Amino acid sequence: MHEMKFELRGITKRFPGIVANDNVSLSVSTGEVLALIGENGAGKSTLMNVLYGLYRADEGELLIDGQATQFSSPADAIAAGIGMVHQHFRLVPVMTVAETVVLGVEPTGRLGSLDIVEARRMVREVSDKYHLDLDPDAIIEDLSVGERQRVEIVKVLMRDAKIVVFDEPTAVLTPSEILEFFGIVRSLVAAGRGVIFITHKLKEALDIADRINVLRRGKVVGEALPKNTSESAIAEMMVGRAVLLVVDKVPATPREAMLTLTDVSVVDPDGRTTVDGASFDVRVGEIVCVAGVQGNGQTELVEAIAGMRRVAGGSISLGGKNITGASPRERHAAGMAHVPEDRQRQGLVTELSITENLVLTRYHDAEFSQGIRMKWDVANAKSRELVAAYDIRTTDPSQPASTLSGGNQQKVIVARELSRETRVVVAAQPTRGIDVGSIEYVHAQIVKERDAGRAVLVVSTELDEVMSLADRVLVMYRGKIVADVDPKKVSHMDIGLYMAGSRPAGAVAS
Amino acid sequence: MSTPATPDLVVSAEQRKRARSVGIAYLALAVVCFVVFTRRAGDAGFKISESSQFTLPAQGFGWVLGIVLIAVAAGQLLRGFGKLSNVVLALATAAFFMSFLAWAAAGDSFSFVGMLQDTVSRSVPITLGAIAGILSERSGVINISIEGMLLASACTSAIGASLTNLWLGTLVGIVTGVALAAVLAVMSIRYKVDQVIVGFAINFFALGVTSFISFRVLVPNRDTMNNLLPVMPIRIPLFADIPFFGQILFDQTIFVYFSFAAVALATWGLYRTKWGLRTRAIGEYPRAAGTLGVDVNKLRYRNLLLAGAVAGVGGAWWPIGIVGRFDQNITNGRGFIALAAVIFGRWHPVGAMCGALVFALAEAVRLKIGNFDTGIPSEFLIMAPYLVTLVVVAGFIGASRAPKAAGQPYEDQ
Numbered sequence: 001m002h003e004m005k006f007e008l009r010g011i012t013k014r015f016p017g018i019v020a021n022d023n024v025s026l027s028v029s030t031g032e033v034l035a036l037i038g039e040n041g042a043g044k045s046t047l048m049n050v051l052y053g054l055y056r057a058d059e060g061e062l063l064i065d066g067q068a069t070q071f072s073s074p075a076d077a078i079a080a081g082i083g084m085v086h087q088h089f090r091l092v093p094v095m096t097v098a099e100t101v102v103l104g105v106e107p108t109g110r111l112g113s114l115d116i117v118e119a120r121r122m123v124r125e126v127s128d129k130y131h132l133d134l135d136p137d138a139i140i141e142d143l144s145v146g147e148r149q150r151v152e153i154v155k156v157l158m159r160d161a162k163i164v165v166f167d168e169p170t171a172v173l174t175p176s177e178i179l180e181f182f183g184i185v186r187s188l189v190a191a192g193r194g195v196i197f198i199t200h201k202l203k204e205a206l207d208i209a210d211r212i213n214v215l216r217r218g219k220v221v222g223e224a225l226p227k228n229t230s231e232s233a234i235a236e237m238m239v240g241r242a243v244l245l246v247v248d249k250v251p252a253t254p255r256e257a258m259l260t261l262t263d264v265s266v267v268d269p270d271g272r273t274t275v276d277g278a279s280f281d282v283r284v285g286e287i288v289c290v291a292g293v294q295g296n297g298q299t300e301l302v303e304a305i306a307g308m309r310r311v312a313g314g315s316i317s318l319g320g321k322n323i324t325g326a327s328p329r330e331r332h333a334a335g336m337a338h339v340p341e342d343r344q345r346q347g348l349v350t351e352l353s354i355t356e357n358l359v360l361t362r363y364h365d366a367e368f369s370q371g372i373r374m375k376w377d378v379a380n381a382k383s384r385e386l387v388a389a390y391d392i393r394t395t396d397p398s399q400p401a402s403t404l405s406g407g408n409q410q411k412v413i414v415a416r417e418l419s420r421e422t423r424v425v426v427a428a429q430p431t432r433g434i435d436v437g438s439i440e441y442v443h444a445q446i447v448k449e450r451d452a453g454r455a456v457l458v459v460s461t462e463l464d465e466v467m468s469l470a471d472r473v474l475v476m477y478r479g480k481i482v483a484d485v486d487p488k489k490v491s492h493m494d495i496g497l498y499m500a501g502s503r504p505a506g507a508v509a510s
Numbered sequence: 511m512s513t514p515a516t517p518d519l520v521v522s523a524e525q526r527k528r529a530r531s532v533g534i535a536y537l538a539l540a541v542v543c544f545v546v547f548t549r550r551a552g553d554a555g556f557k558i559s560e561s562s563q564f565t566l567p568a569q570g571f572g573w574v575l576g577i578v579l580i581a582v583a584a585g586q587l588l589r590g591f592g593k594l595s596n597v598v599l600a601l602a603t604a605a606f607f608m609s610f611l612a613w614a615a616a617g618d619s620f621s622f623v624g625m626l627q628d629t630v631s632r633s634v635p636i637t638l639g640a641i642a643g644i645l646s647e648r649s650g651v652i653n654i655s656i657e658g659m660l661l662a663s664a665c666t667s668a669i670g671a672s673l674t675n676l677w678l679g680t681l682v683g684i685v686t687g688v689a690l691a692a693v694l695a696v697m698s699i700r701y702k703v704d705q706v707i708v709g710f711a712i713n714f715f716a717l718g719v720t721s722f723i724s725f726r727v728l729v730p731n732r733d734t735m736n737n738l739l740p741v742m743p744i745r746i747p748l749f750a751d752i753p754f755f756g757q758i759l760f761d762q763t764i765f766v767y768f769s770f771a772a773v774a775l776a777t778w779g780l781y782r783t784k785w786g787l788r789t790r791a792i793g794e795y796p797r798a799a800g801t802l803g804v805d806v807n808k809l810r811y812r813n814l815l816l817a818g819a820v821a822g823v824g825g826a827w828w829p830i831g832i833v834g835r836f837d838q839n840i841t842n843g844r845g846f847i848a849l850a851a852v853i854f855g856r857w858h859p860v861g862a863m864c865g866a867l868v869f870a871l872a873e874a875v876r877l878k879i880g881n882f883d884t885g886i887p888s889e890f891l892i893m894a895p896y897l898v899t900l901v902v903v904a905g906f907i908g909a910s911r912a913p914k915a916a917g918q919p920y921e922d923q
Contacts, residue, residue: 052801075803090798092791093914103791104802106784113783155802 004065004081004162005029006194011060013046020046022218023060030162030194033185035205037198038215039238039435044198047215048165052084053077075104083161085152087168091140098123098136101155126154130187145293146177153184163194170204174293175463175496182208200238200436202231203464214238239436249447252471257281258455259305259424264314266300266479274300276479277314282424282455287446289470289487290459293499297479298459299341302428305457306338307331308346319423332361335423339413339430341459343406347413350402354394355383357401358416390415391441407438414445425449428459443469463492463499477501529590532599536583539606540576547572547613554612555619558754566608568616575609611875614884625878626758626871630766633863633870634831635660635841637769638824639848640855640862641776642687642817648780648857649813650793650915651698654709655690656821657845658716663687663825665720668836669728671738676830679738683826684819690716691818695811702919717839724838732835740834741765765823765831769863772820776859789813793913796920806920824848843896850899856910865902872898 007027013020020043028034038044049055051062053071061068064080071077077084092100098119107118123136132150140148149169156164166185170178185195185208199205205212206226214222214237222237235243259282266275274297282288292298303309305316307328315324318334326334340346348357359368359379368379383397392411394404401409410430418425427446431439446469450456460466466473467487475483475498483498494504548569557563582602585591591598611622639656646653663683671679690712697708728736741763749760780786788809791799796806828840847869854868855861872895879891 054801073803073805074801078803084801086801090795090801092795092798094794095787095791099787100791100798103787103799104804106787108784111783112785113778114787 003030003192004194005063006082006163007063007066008047008051009061009063011047011050011057011062013043013050013055013057019218021050021057024215024218024220025060026213026220028163028194028196030192031189032210033189033195033197033208035197035199035209035212036215037200037202037205037212037234037238039200042215042238043218044215045167046218048084048167048196048198051077051165052082078104078159078161081160081162082165083156083159083163084165085149085156085167085169087171089148089152091148091151093141094139096137096139097134097143097151097154100140101136101151101158105159122158123154126157130157130184130191132184145172146174146180149173149181150184157188161193163196164188165196165198167198168200169197170199170201172294174500175492176500178204201464202234205234206231216240235436241437243436243440247443247447247468249450252286252450254283254286254471255453256284258284258319259426259457260317261305262315262317264301264304264316265312266297266304266309267312268300273312274479275304275311278476278479278481279314280474280481280484282457284423284453284455285450286471287450287456287458287469288472288474289466290457290474290476291463291466291495291499292461292476294461296476296499298461298476299428300479301476302338302341302426302459305426306336306340329361335421337417337420337422337425339410339417339425339427341428341432343409343413348401348409350409351400354387354392354397354399354401354404354412355379357412358383358386358397361416362420386415386419389419405435407434410434410438410442414442418445418449422449422454425454425456427457429461430458431460431462431465439465463495467492467495475499529586529595532595533583533586536579536586536602539602540579540583543572543576543579543606543609547575547609550613550616552617554615554617556611556615556622557619558623559757563619563622565619566612568609568612571609571612575605579606614879614882618882620878620881623754623757625874627761628877629867629871629874630758631762631832631870632873633866634765634769635824635827635844636848636851636866636869637863638772638820638827639845640851640866641772641859642821642824643849643852644776644780644855644857644859644862645789645813645817645820646694647852647913647916648789648793649810650796650913650918650920651694651810651814652705652709652917653694653814653817654706654846654849655694655712655716656848657841657843658709658713659687659690659818659821660825660845660848661713661720661839661841662690662716663822664828664840665723665825665836667822667826668738668829669723669735671826671830672735676738676741679830680823680826683830684822687818687820687822687825688815689818691814691821694818695814699807699810699814699919702921705917713845720836721838724836728836736835738829738834740830740832763831765827768823772823773859773863780859790913792920793915796915796918800920810920821845847895847899850902853910853912854902857913868902869895869898 005027009025011021011024024047026034026036036044046055050057053074053076056072062071063069069080071080098116101123102119107115107122109115120136123134126132127134132154134147134150134154140151143151169181173181185197188195197205197209209226212224212226212229212234213220214224214234216238224234232243262279264275264278265273268274278301280288290298290301300309304311307326311324315322317323318331318336321334323331323334344350349360359382363369363374368375386392387394387397390411392415393408401412404412425446430442430446434442446456446458458469470487473483473485473487473495474481475495477499478501482501497504551569553565554568555563555565579602582598586595639660642656642659643653663686666686667679667683670682694708694712697703698705743761743763746760750756752760780789788799788804792804792806792809800806825841829836833840848866851862851865851869854865855863876891876894879886880888
């Protein structure tokens, strides 16, 4: 395959009120892996959409082998040899692998009829060449996430992409799938293709990339070679200041059990058992993390604990009191704080003001209301106090919560849930999609809660977060708790095996 | 390690529920047999050609069928019929239908074959409307304005055909359908207006404008502007001589043959061509197609205009295919019945045609039954097609899965 160099020069893309890309330049050639790293909102996705012809840049140019070019649609980018594997897969769930893969480049017979036999052959050819192990006739919605990603890879390879862009490809994979994925990336590079790897995970960028570009607030703020740099150096470039990557905490001193689940099961409306006989304690003074690949029942588990979902069997108690049938408000009153997984849909009413969101769980308390009348002066004072205490970056708490960044929205929820007397803190994906600086802050708050004598339950799909934050790790797989381990005594890889449903060699049954 | 409850179990739980209600339905049918169908004495003659007929003793058939239905209900409720349950359901429904006809025609005779021939003819606008609906919804645009398209093109094609000839009249109908489809397309694709609202607006616009034209223009100028000779049936040589079925299927107007062809073409197109693959993709998950370089909105425009053209032919059926003129609100809700046929057929052209035939049968039966003194009020009979729609959609189809992206405007990123 012939060499190709792809270059972005001085790209600027503005949206109303924001410069998403500010004079960004980068280049990638066939045969190398460029990692593009940056926090959410740093402009990675915008840049890739410019590169893929979905957005038109306001300034700057795209060059292929030194020749200026323009993409006005994805079709142009594809024709020029750019392929993109999106973070959220672009596959048609009800179609077969062969059908969804040939979309747009369909082999045809007479009268525009679809040559499905040829389509199958094309899938098999690419699949065999790169050992992707895909069945052309499998239906997409029956495939695992890892398999779906391989279908996406077949899609770009079938279009003969010379540069393949992967947008956050590892976010949905288990650790062993990530290793497999890296193997595929290496074989792509060996076959003479170039790869752009977009990520916010420092370790992965160091592992796989030949070069690393760091993006911050729409600008390229640094370039590094993995062998000459470190995680903390890159993190500092990303955030613009020194960041604490390890969670700073003293060993836990757990006391009595505060939250107890006994054989809890949840059945979803389709009749599928999503939580299958979960039993565990969360003790005062410890952080228990539930690890697992997304979609193994963690969401349902948290909703059952928070009272947002009926349990099909088993019981939940808080401080010795049975709360299995209690309403969310009753649980709240009993001392449960809940930081939900979906910030914008469950955690906040984004159209309401920051102040209103901050009193959303307590507006009915005598402190904030009298009969049907809200005591807005008290609420406003409380809001100002919380905004200052929790470092919520806003100029005006009467603005809608939707005006805040993801990290600051999360701080509003954390402030609301933790700024009162609680006994149990339940946090689902507390750092998903927020910047490294805010992550550091949220982690510190969680540790503070533990040290203040609360029982803390955290659900996270980020293994690094689990390993650094937890005093005890539970692993969930297909609705069951399959492991209950001490994070200091097991490796990342062991947890990864539990997450994939197998058991590390030599492990004893939990 | 045990896996979570398998989906199989779930389905069978739902199936059990459905099986029970079907069993109860059999019992209800048996009761109707005993209470109603045994009331009228005499033989009913079913003409199956110009010269031959078979007869059913109305009372005896009612008693026998009632007893058989009780047995079937018992079988259904006690152990079910497994794979055969749909066959049993179809047979029971057909037998009940025959018993109903025998009861209505007791002591008299009627043209059974003529009724079925009429059924096929009357299914044309429903089938074509349903295909228009499938083309739209498979592309991801909800189209409830089929009724409006049928009505408007019925009106314009009547005028066009009266003033010029049948071909040009049909063409005017097609252009009208395309024009209304263009309104739906621009509103829902370009301006991203709620598609149901736009559909409603088009329906009421069509009803209003055609009523106005009917009263103010067509009534005063009846002879020049709303008077035409509809097309004659075309006998297909050899095929039309097949006993019984020949007359039903191959002695029909060009509209019927067109609707057969439309069903075949739409089926082949949707499942065997590049166009069909792309169309299904943009109705299910447009982003997948969009990022692969398929121009989603352009394809939606094209398919909607095509849908308008198909609906235009369906509308032209009234004046040019059967009635010979336009009357106010001549479509009388057939466009909505077409939507029911789309759901009945699970967004598949052949299935939709089957649905259209069921609804058209209800109408053809009503027209025949009207000739007998059954004691059923005529207003009730006019309700029949809509009642069948309700029962079929609610009872027999249950939950079905529409194209996922139907109703959602598409935006790049």
